[in-house]
Amino acid sequence: MSGNGSLEALRRSGRIVIVGASLAGLRAAEALREEGFTGSLTLIGDEPHEPYDRPPLSKQVLLGKADADRTALPRHRELDAEWRLGVAATGLDMTARRVRLADGTEVPYDRLMITTGVRARPWPHPLEAELDGVFVLRTRQDAVALNRRLTAVPRRVLVIGAGFTGSEIASACRELGLEVTVAERGPAPLVGALGGVVAQVAADLQRAHGVDLRCGVMVTGLEGDSAGRLRRAHLSDGTTLDVDVAVVSLGATRNTEWLAGSGLGAGPRGIACDAGCRAFDIRGIVTDDIFVAGDVARSPHPLFNYQFLSLEHWGNAVAQAETAAHNMINASADRRPHVWVPAFWSSQFGVSIKSVGVPSLGDEVLIAQGSLAEHRFTGVYGYQGRVIAAVTFDQTKWLEHYQGLIETAAPFPPPGTTVDRRAEGLRPVPADFPDPSLPTHGPTVTLSGYSPTDRRITFTPARA
Amino acid sequence: MRIVVDLNRCQGYAQCAFLAPDVFTMHGDEALLYNPYADDTQRENVARAVAACPVQAIMAEGLDVDGVDGLSARTVTTGVR
Incomplete structure (x- = not known):
């Protein structure tokens, strides 16, 4: 037309x-x-x-404070x-x-x-993904199924992948009093979204709340019993875990x-x-x-x-x-351009995490206000000498100010001082994002057995 | 009654948690947890919470503002943009 x-x-x-x-x-x-x-x-x-x-499905719904069918x-x-x-x-x-x-x-x-x-990206092994006890969380139906299983008090929940969804699920599990292990192949939870400096705080939060957090490992296999129920998980560091619920949260x-x-x-x-x-x-x-x-x-x-x-x-x-x-x-x-400034939130372990801009573009981060150790701070991300993003942990009210700096391409580090600037906020440090072009785990070959007839080569493929 | 809160906008002022505590609760200092479905007995409380939110982050469907003191119809029907 x-x-x-x-x-x-x-x-x-x-x-x-x-x-x-x-x-x-x-x-x-x-x-x-x-x-x-x-x-x-x-x-x-x-x-x-x-x-x-969908956001309530990994938060208030898992906590039993809202009904999965009523969002x-x-x-x-x-x-x-x-x-x-x-x-x-x-x-x-x-x-x-x-x-x-x-x-x-x-x-x-x-x-x-x-x-x-x-x-939700499914577990890559179709037969293992079919095991009773293996879940993803994206839809209402997923939430109903996972909720039912968590209500039955499993011995241990394994969360595979510590992005936002995985971390929120782990948080809800701990609040429900469930034992939970989080397996993350990167060096810390949320590292891809927030960088290593801030991700270390996310790791601290998980451990402080009793999560058995294991970074730098991959889940190499899920094992079921004869009835097809999940019983065990195998990790790339050679350990096994007895689990009856695994939530696959490997992105979308x-x-x-x-x-x-x-x-x-x-x-x-x-x-x-x-x-x-x-x-x-x-x-x-x-x-x-x-x-x-x-x-x-x-x-x-x-x-x-x-x-x-x-x-x-x-x-x-x-x-x-x-x-x-x-x-x-x-x-x-x-016509109008879509020039919305990216923004998101997450709440986990009682902390409100919010972001504006695109943190993963940042090469440096400045803790402009508050303190990492107190789990209450504002991290400002710089890219080629300008402010590109800001992330707050329980400091939401400052975010709007930094959005203005992003929109006006303000210089980084931002000039002048701010309320509650600490020693750690005097100069920027590398934001420490993993290079997305480098796999965290390349394919590995391991040898086992002793006598020539027992000698076995196991190939562990790299996973995207 | 269906409710959604624009949590990009929410700044944790907690007015809603005072006015409709059965629907909105604070989880920690700043994180808001709310029930996206509130029954009719909560209607007046939710209307007050919608009106009192300093950043106008709460949207509730089908609020009838008549009978709630001091509320302007605009505030309640607009909610989040």
Whole structure:
């Protein structure tokens, strides 16, 4: 559609299809109606539930302070939409402008919004992943299943991977009085997101709360009994652990498989789009009728050297959905860029962790306020002489100030002094992020046995 | 009644935890834990919490503000942007 006449027709009676009925999909639909779109609106979601909020699933739900079935998102307004829930999209025909669904039906569109998000990365060994007691945590169904098992008081819970989700699960387990071991292949929890200096505080928090934290190790195998129940975990340092619950929290995979062969620029790293949320096709040409928002999108950000950022952040899903919806039904001169400053939060072990900017771009960190040892501080990250991010542990109220410094590309270290500056805040130190291009564990070969007939070579493959 | 708090915006002022303690609780000094579903008996408390939040981070669905003293309809219906 081009020209004002057809834009008017689109706004009045066009067909907009949104694939992905979670936070981003819902907020996009609401924004479309808010901006006066009166045509037909269809939301397609593979889960059978109406849009629900996921952050509570690893926090208040595990603690038994909220019901996994009752985290449905409040609505801003009536939608007057057709909901196709419990049926996944399986294909896209960009030429005919149709979305294929798992039930064999096809849904035609004039404009398409893709908000299919991510799913939990499964345990890489399919047979071990099937064991009773092995869980992931992403969906409502996952939360119900994990909750049921935790309520039955397992002897020990093994959390595999100490990113934000894994750390929050470990925190909830300790609060429930459960024994928990966390296995992290990096040198500390959250190290990929926050760097080694701050991650050391996350490690201290875990240990202070009784978590058996083991860093620099990988889980090499999960072992079940004859009934298929998880019994034991094997670690790369040669130890074994008796566990009856393992929660695999190894990050997420983007839901783009359904777009394979469609000609859209979609793959394991997400769907590339321009700052106006328009998806690129595989030739690198931007489409004008397909928009992307939320965890599945990858878009260039002017504040961060126009790098294409994938942000699995709650706030990004909301902001990008609103921008994508606006741009979808407006002429190019009226379109807006998605320039939301990345921000996220986590709460674990009674501490509120918050971030603005992109800490992992930082090469240095300055503890500008508070103290690492007190677990209450503000870390400011610098990149090429400017402020690029800030992270607070129980110092939320300062974050807005640092967001301003990021937005105005203020010099790093920030000039002047701040309240509660300590000796450790006098000069920046290396932020100590692991180099993502270097695997923490290369493939290893070990020899065992003594006599020539017993001699065995075991190959432990490297894992991504 | 469905509730969501924009925790990017929340700064831990804890007004909600005073006004609707059965729905909002502080977990440590600054972290907020809340129940995303509150039953009807909590309606008035939640309306007060929404209105009192200094950073307007709480959104609750279907709040009827009539009968809650001192609340402007705007505050309650807008909630998070």
